Amino acid sequence: xxxxxSERAARNAFPRGLFQPASGFxxxxxxxxxxxxxxxxxxxRAVDLGTGCGAAGLGxxxxxxxxxxxxxxxxxxxxxxxxxxxNAAALGLAERFTAHVADVRHIREADRLxxxxxxxxxxxxxxxxxxxxxxxxxxxxxxxxxxxxGSLADFAAAAAYLLVNKGLFVCIHLAERLTHVAAALAAxxxxxxxxxxxxxxxxxxxxQLLLVARKNGGPGxxxxxxxxxxxxxxxxxxxxxxxxxxxxxxxxxVATGQPR
Numbered sequence: 001x002x003x004x005x006s007e008r009a010a011r012n013a014f015p016r017g018l019f020q021p022a023s024g025f026x027x028x029x030x031x032x033x034x035x036x037x038x039x040x041x042x043x044x045r046a047v048d049l050g051t052g053c054g055a056a057g058l059g060x061x062x063x064x065x066x067x068x069x070x071x072x073x074x075x076x077x078x079x080x081x082x083x084x085x086x087n088a089a090a091l092g093l094a095e096r097f098t099a100h101v102a103d104v105r106h107i108r109e110a111d112r113l114x115x116x117x118x119x120x121x122x123x124x125x126x127x128x129x130x131x132x133x134x135x136x137x138x139x140x141x142x143x144x145x146x147x148x149x150g151s152l153a154d155f156a157a158a159a160a161y162l163l164v165n166k167g168l169f170v171c172i173h174l175a176e177r178l179t180h181v182a183a184a185l186a187a188x189x190x191x192x193x194x195x196x197x198x199x200x201x202x203x204x205x206x207x208q209l210l211l212v213a214r215k216n217g218g219p220g221x222x223x224x225x226x227x228x229x230x231x232x233x234x235x236x237x238x239x240x241x242x243x244x245x246x247x248x249x250x251x252x253x254v255a256t257g258q259p260r
Contacts, residue, residue, distance in 0.1 A: 015249055023079075034056045036249065041120060041212065046072070047118045048060070050075055070097070116165065156188040159190065191218065201228060
């Protein structure tokens with residue numbers, strides 16, 4: 001069904017205009033980068049673990065060329081699930097995006113979540129160890145940044161349970177925690193196949209990593225050239241052509257692009 005004028009306007013403005021509960025975690029450019037990477041991968045049945053207000057899952061649906069693609073967004077916070085559903089409706093994607101309350105640590109006990117029921121799992125998990133860094137005020141924002149209510153191992157276990165054999169897991173994480181990420185995924189039979197470093201500038205080390213892993217995949221990793229986000233300095237700072245080609249949503253994002 002063609003989108004009406006309000007839905008077209010919402011899609012053209014995306015990610016601006018997404019409703020986010022005032023007390024919840026605010027999505028950033030990492031969710032948009034995740035959506036862009038996932039949109040180029042095969043598979044029509046996707047799950048967005050820790051969906052929040054739906055930014056990554058909805059971005060995936062807007063960017064993918066496959067009109068049959070669907071997303072199930074899962075989040076432990078009922079307010080975020082409600083926001084994701086509201087955003088899906090505003091974008092005219094309610095028939096392709098649904099959201100449910102579920103804790104990644106208890107996926108096996110959740111209703112309507114059958115094993116090996118999806119082709120693609122995307123996740124923008126909490127990045128930081130609870131023992132490191134300054135903790136934010138508010139339980140919801142703390143849980144979104146720090147592994148207090150679900151570690152990467154929990155997200156990996158949930159993905160391995162939901163994915164079909166050879167299904168794909170797409171994730172964004174901190175570059176400084178690469179060894180931790182690789183170990184957590186390998187423990188759940190998720191073999192990293194693609195690794196894309198994300199650097200703020202051409203002369204700076206990567207701060208984030210985008211990765212694609214395959215359930216029960218064989219050995220073999222493609223390490224891609226870094227994606228550089230910014231050029232220029234001061235008021236002349238701008239997104240690079242490469243960043244905009246990879247993820248056009250960044251042009252309308254108000255986030256700074258800094259890791260959480």
